[in-house]
Amino acid sequence: MKALVLCGGHGTRLRPITHTSAKQLVPIANKPVLYYGLEALRDAGIEDVGIIVGDTAAEVRRAVGDGSGFGLRVTYIEQEAPLGLAHAVLIARDYLGDDDFVMYLGDNFLVDGLTEVVDRFRATRPDVQIMLTPVADPSQFGVAELDADGRLVRVEEKPRSPRSDLAIMGIYLFTPVVHEAVRSIKPDPRGELEITTAIEWLLEHDARITSHIVHGYWKDTGRVEDMLECNRLVLEDLETRVEGHVDERTDVVGRVVVEEGARISGSRLVGPLIIGADAVIKDSYVGPFTSIGPDCLLADTEVEFSIVMERSSVLGVRRLRDSLIGKDVAIKPASVTSTAHQLVLGDHSQVRIA
Known part of the structure; x- marks a missing residue:
């Protein structure tokens, strides 16, 4: 079993930090958030990891190297632009071959690790296994709808009127059947190939898709407040x-x-x-x-x-x-005593002055 870790994207919600740094390398308790994911994959028994990289490829390569420091074998896969999660699967076809794989978004933080999730998938081997968690504002995520028996019946990407509060976490487990799905779907109006569209295609073609609701701590660390909350959680231990x-x-x-x-x-x-x-x-x-x-x-x-x-x-x-x-x-303070504030700020900065 392999892993596909996504480290592309522009990290717009963490600007200006991400103007000069990969969002996956912003530190939590002085360790890049990406490292927590790589360690979780290793602890789940996965040794081969393909990392999708984009504009920040050089920085990610310097931080991770060949993966040996994590007990992994890492292969880098260049993505010309952040064209969707399904596009990442599409361009990784040669690397993934006919192996099952975990797709993991490199800026996700899951406190309980991945071992139980991967073990469940290996034991039952559905075509797709997705992870769900209740959130306050599901319209910001891919959203899953389950029937009365807990079976997946629909997924939607950032719906205006969500049918449930179950967000699809940035952790997916696939068998090779997903490759046909990502080849068959069309880009959305933004030009991206969405993984939720591929999962919908698989639902329509009677693939066996299981879901698991996670009630433990998970964060998409795309916002400053999420980074600070994860930092607090790790420091607690x-x-x-x-x-x-x-x-x-x-x-x-x-x-x-x-x-x-x-x-x-x-x-x-x-x-x-x-x-x-x-x-x-x-x-x-x-x-x-x-x-x-x-x-x-x-x-x-x-x-x-x-x-x-x-x-x-x-x-x-x-x-x-x-x-x-x-x-x-x-x-530092201004050079002269004054009631004025002197600021030099980059694009997308936020300042609150008492």
């Missing part, structure tokens, strides 16, 4: 580990990780939180559910419930909360 230097003037409360080379002085750390390798924290407060990336600098600052990515600095700021700060960002 931290165990204290201090490999860097924490001086005697620093108070440490709760579960805190300080990576090797980090230096903390005159500060207060209230976990759960993680501070990356070679970061420097001086005279600052770092509060719960915060991830500070490698090589960051915080001085005379307060940060909580936030993600600060690598090599960024936050100096003399009160207080940052519920924030996602990208790489190589500098945040």
Whole structure:
């Protein structure tokens, strides 16, 4: 059994972060969200992974390499443009051959892993197995409708009037019958080949499709608030580990990780939180559910419930909360005393000023 991991797409909902970074590589607890998916595939007994890449191919290749660091064998498959999930299956035909496979969206986060899901599929081997979860706003997802016996009767992509609250998660399990379906369907009005259209085609052709409702934690990490929520969830399970230097003037409360080379002085750390390798924290407060990336600098600052990515600095700021700060960002007070704010912001930025 193989896996097909999708790492294309433009990540428009995470702009401006994704103007310069792949959305699948935005970190949760200082580890790219993609890594959690690759580790889950490995733990489910899958060794061969094809990764669909697009504009951010070089960055994904640098982050994942040949897959050996995860115990995987990785093959990269170039996609000219994000033309739909079914298009990804279409262009991966030669790689997938006649093997069963898991299709996994690289920006998905599933806390319970994939082992149980894959084992169930291997044991029963339907033509298609889809994962469903109740959501508050199903119109933002592919939506499944089940009959009274729990059988799938219809799927729709982002319907205006959803027939159920069951969203189709970004995890699909297929036998080779799906290849005929993706060859047979037509693009939608946006020019994309939707996987929901392929599943509808298979329903019409009497394929055996099973569904499994997941009540555990799952997120499509396409929005800032989703990233922060996943970060909080992972940090909840931290165990204290201090490999860097924490001086005697620093108070440490709760579960805190300080990576090797980090230096903390005159500060207060209230976990759960993680501070990356070679970061420097001086005279600052770092509060719960915060991830500070490698090589960051915080001085005379307060940060909580936030993600600060690598090599960024936050100096003399009160207080940052519920924030996602990208790489190589500098945040500091204005150079003169003033009631005005001075901002230099990229496209699609969001700022809330108290």
